[in-house]
Amino acid sequence: MDPEADPYLLGWAAVSRHLRRGLSWSGHERDTAYQGLGGGQFLDVSWVSGLDLEDDGRSVLPLDLDYDGDLDLLRSGRGEPRLRILENRLGEAERRPFVALRLLGPPEARDGIGARIEVRDGVGLQVRTRRAGDGFLGQTGPWEHLAARGDAPLRVTVTWPDGEREDFEGVMPNGWFTLARGRGSAVRWTPPSAPSREGESSPAASGGMGGRVVLRSPLPLPALRGVEGTGIARALAPARAAGPTVLALFSADCGTCVAELPALARAAEEWRRDGVRVLALHADPETEALRGQGLLLKAGWGGGYLRAEEQTLRILEAVEGLLSDSDAPLALPSLFVLDPRGRLVVLHRGAPDLEQVTRDLGFANDVEPAVRRRLAGLAGGRWFEPAEELGAEGLVELLHRRGLAEPAEELARRALAESGRWDPRVLLPVIRTRWAQGDRAAARSLCARLLAESPADVEALRLSASMATVEGDWLGAVAAWRALERLQPESAEVLLGLTFALVQAGEQASAGAARARLEALSPEAAQQLDQMLRAFERKAADLDPDEGR
Numbered sequence: 001m002d003p004e005a006d007p008y009l010l011g012w013a014a015v016s017r018h019l020r021r022g023l024s025w026s027g028h029e030r031d032t033a034y035q036g037l038g039g040g041q042f043l044d045v046s047w048v049s050g051l052d053l054e055d056d057g058r059s060v061l062p063l064d065l066d067y068d069g070d071l072d073l074l075r076s077g078r079g080e081p082r083l084r085i086l087e088n089r090l091g092e093a094e095r096r097p098f099v100a101l102r103l104l105g106p107p108e109a110r111d112g113i114g115a116r117i118e119v120r121d122g123v124g125l126q127v128r129t130r131r132a133g134d135g136f137l138g139q140t141g142p143w144e145h146l147a148a149r150g151d152a153p154l155r156v157t158v159t160w161p162d163g164e165r166e167d168f169e170g171v172m173p174n175g176w177f178t179l180a181r182g183r184g185s186a187v188r189w190t191p192p193s194a195p196s197r198e199g200e201s202s203p204a205a206s207g208g209m210g211g212r213v214v215l216r217s218p219l220p221l222p223a224l225r226g227v228e229g230t231g232i233a234r235a236l237a238p239a240r241a242a243g244p245t246v247l248a249l250f251s252a253d254c255g256t257c258v259a260e261l262p263a264l265a266r267a268a269e270e271w272r273r274d275g276v277r278v279l280a281l282h283a284d285p286e287t288e289a290l291r292g293q294g295l296l297l298k299a300g301w302g303g304g305y306l307r308a309e310e311q312t313l314r315i316l317e318a319v320e321g322l323l324s325d326s327d328a329p330l331a332l333p334s335l336f337v338l339d340p341r342g343r344l345v346v347l348h349r350g351a352p353d354l355e356q357v358t359r360d361l362g363f364a365n366d367v368e369p370a371v372r373r374r375l376a377g378l379a380g381g382r383w384f385e386p387a388e389e390l391g392a393e394g395l396v397e398l399l400h401r402r403g404l405a406e407p408a409e410e411l412a413r414r415a416l417a418e419s420g421r422w423d424p425r426v427l428l429p430v431i432r433t434r435w436a437q438g439d440r441a442a443a444r445s446l447c448a449r450l451l452a453e454s455p456a457d458v459e460a461l462r463l464s465a466s467m468a469t470v471e472g473d474w475l476g477a478v479a480a481w482r483a484l485e486r487l488q489p490e491s492a493e494v495l496l497g498l499t500f501a502l503v504q505a506g507e508q509a510s511a512g513a514a515r516a517r518l519e520a521l522s523p524e525a526a527q528q529l530d531q532m533l534r535a536f537e538r539k540a541a542d543l544d545p546d547e548g549r
Contacts, residue, residue, distance in 0.1 A: 020327035025056045025078055051086065055079060059138035064145055067191035069098045069174060071145055076138065079326060097173040099148040102189070103130060103158065104180040111142060112181075114161035121173075122150035148173035156186070211349050212356065213323050214363065218343035220392045220415050222315060222399070222407035226281060226306025229289065233309065236279060237342035243275035244345075244364030246357070247336040249308070249316065251283045252291045254332040256351050261299035267354040268303055276361060279304040283313055283332060315407055318398050323347060339364040397429040405433055431463060443467060458487055465497055474505035492522035496529050503533060 019025055033051040034042040046052035056078040062071040065085065073086040099119065103112030117128045128144045148154060154171040158179055168179050170186040177186035224236040224247075237245045248264060250257035268278040280301055282292040289307050296305055308316075317330040331349040337360055339345050345363040348356075392415040399408035412430050427450050435443035444467055450460045465480035481498035488494050495518045502511035519526040 017327070019056075019078060020321065020325065022079070022326065022328060024054075028054050030054050031057055031060075031075075053084070055081075059136045061134055061138045061140045062145070063140055064100065064143065067176075068095075070095055074138075097148040097150075098145060099154060099171060099173055100143045100145050100176040101128075101156070101171070101186075102142045102144070102176070102178045104178055105160065106181060109161055112158075112160065116159040117144055118157040118159075119146050119148075119171075120155040121148055122152055143176070212353075212360075213347045213349075214360070215345055215347075218339050218341070218345050219319070219395065220341075220343050220411060221319065221338075221395075222411040222414070224312045224315060225309045226279070226312065227286075227309060228306060229293070234306070236281065236306065236308075236312070237277075237338050243277065243340060244361050245277040245279070245338040245340075245342070246271060246361075247279055247281050247338065249281045249283055249330070249332065249334040249336070250292070251332045252288050252295055253284065257333045258295060260333060260351050261295060261301065263354060264352075265296075265299045265301045267358065268301070271358070271361065272303060274361070277304070279306060281312075282307040283330070311404065311407065314402065314404060315399070318402055318404065319344065319395065320347065320349065322395050322398050337361060337364060393429070400429045400433045405437075408433070428459060428463070435467065440467070440471065444471075455483070456487060458484065461487070465501075469497065469501060472504075474501055477501035478505050478507070490521065492518065492525040495521060496525045496532075499529055500532055500536075504536075 015025070030046065030052040031054075032044065033046045033049050035045045036042055051073075053075070058076045058078060060073055060075045063074055064070065065072045065074075066087065068088075070088040070090050072088045073084075075084040075086060076082060077084065101117060101119075103115055103117070104110065105112040105115070112130050113132050115130045117130070119126045119128075126146050128146065130144065132139065134140045151173060153169070154173065156168040156171045156179070157165060158168065158181075159165050160181060166181065166184065168177075168184060168186045170188075171177050176189040176191055178189055179186055221237070225233045226236050227233050236247060246268070248268070250261065252258070271278050280296055280303065282289060282305070284292055284307070286307065292307070293305060313330060316334070316336070319336075320331060320334070321327055333351065335348040335352050335357060336344060337346040337348075337357070346357075346360040348360075392411055396408045396412050396415070399405075399411065409430050412427055427446055431443050431446045431450070434440075434446065444464070447460060447464045447467065450457065451464060454460065461480050461484045465477055465484060468474075468476035468480055478498065478501045481494060481501050484491070484494045485498055495514060499511055499514040499518055502508075502514055515526065515529070518529060
């Protein structure tokens, strides 16, 4: 079946669209946490512990991240933030004795997966089993963290995955110990010092829409345009420039934007002296243009000023959506750092750290990906790393999905021209959109061009075969399905399509041989073929007024 018409895939695509728009997969159900009271009773501590989060959670893992002896939590989610670090900040008075154990097995089973750990203290027995995974798409790490009640040495027994039992001596409360198979005695391990909290920001201060994103590879953009006070539209970023471009997007109705403008104006003067083009981009309607200009003058802005076209705002919103995997509204303020070719290299959403922006201007130069990673520093932001070979395909597809067909096709052409190599996949969303819009001739022409450059591209061949089949171009369909068959000889779907096309093309002998191979490969697909042929014959009979006379 054509993936574009598969109800299952269409359903998941619809779900993804809603999630990117901020709707909840779980219906805004809050997370729940229970404290064990013993005797099979539990107390709901969700609210008092701060764990009653509303965003769509996926997995929660206990880890002693700061090596202070108590367990912190890592929580992954479907949307932003993808990862939450929930630190356990119990004071010394509340902190309880613990012990952390790590198994070291032989090279073929180094982590001791499947081993059973028994720990006896002055109160009773605790048991842990080493697992390769914990919960949904998660794994806690190599350390098993247990309570250590009392001050006496602990009695530890490990049953290794092959059934051999081994006792370990030397395990004391409040410590980390490695248990190497065959040694019989534990080795104390000293954890590294806890990281400094200096300069740490709280989740409330950072905000869901804020953040800095450094792209490993510059992202080509379609043309962005702004309108001058005279009403003349011009490009925001030239195709070629002597230096970087900074687009500072703001709104007169955004309190943070207005508060940041004076500092931004001073920083912009320094950037201009270093050869950087800095443009203030007003995101409000034309009726607010004078108001935005007045705010800039009051802030001491001495550079360029344009009002963004509606299409430009939608493109920038799509860019931010691509980087955050969401359909959230455009963040205000936002700073876009472009290289001399007009490609995006760094994005700052929310109130920017202007000193960091100054450092980020270096990314507008030709910098190797590994050097970009080292210079940016993982602590300073989040990396957006599309596979190198995809180029601008993700943005092209997103622009099409948002109804921005012209910018999408312009970007596709630009990406192909600038890549220095043929990247067929960047045309695929363009072909699908043209076909869906009813421009079938253009869609098939683009697909033919793609296949002329990349004749073995499976997805392009599948598109070509499907379009030819729909249009009744049976010779074209047979040629495309045969090319696919050479690449995927064991695909029942391909053989079904080929057989159907052969029957309609009148190649009965070849169709019979293909039908026999399909029957041997998949009897279910052969039955589906027969149903398709009967349905096609009935449809043809209904359309032919002379049929049956």
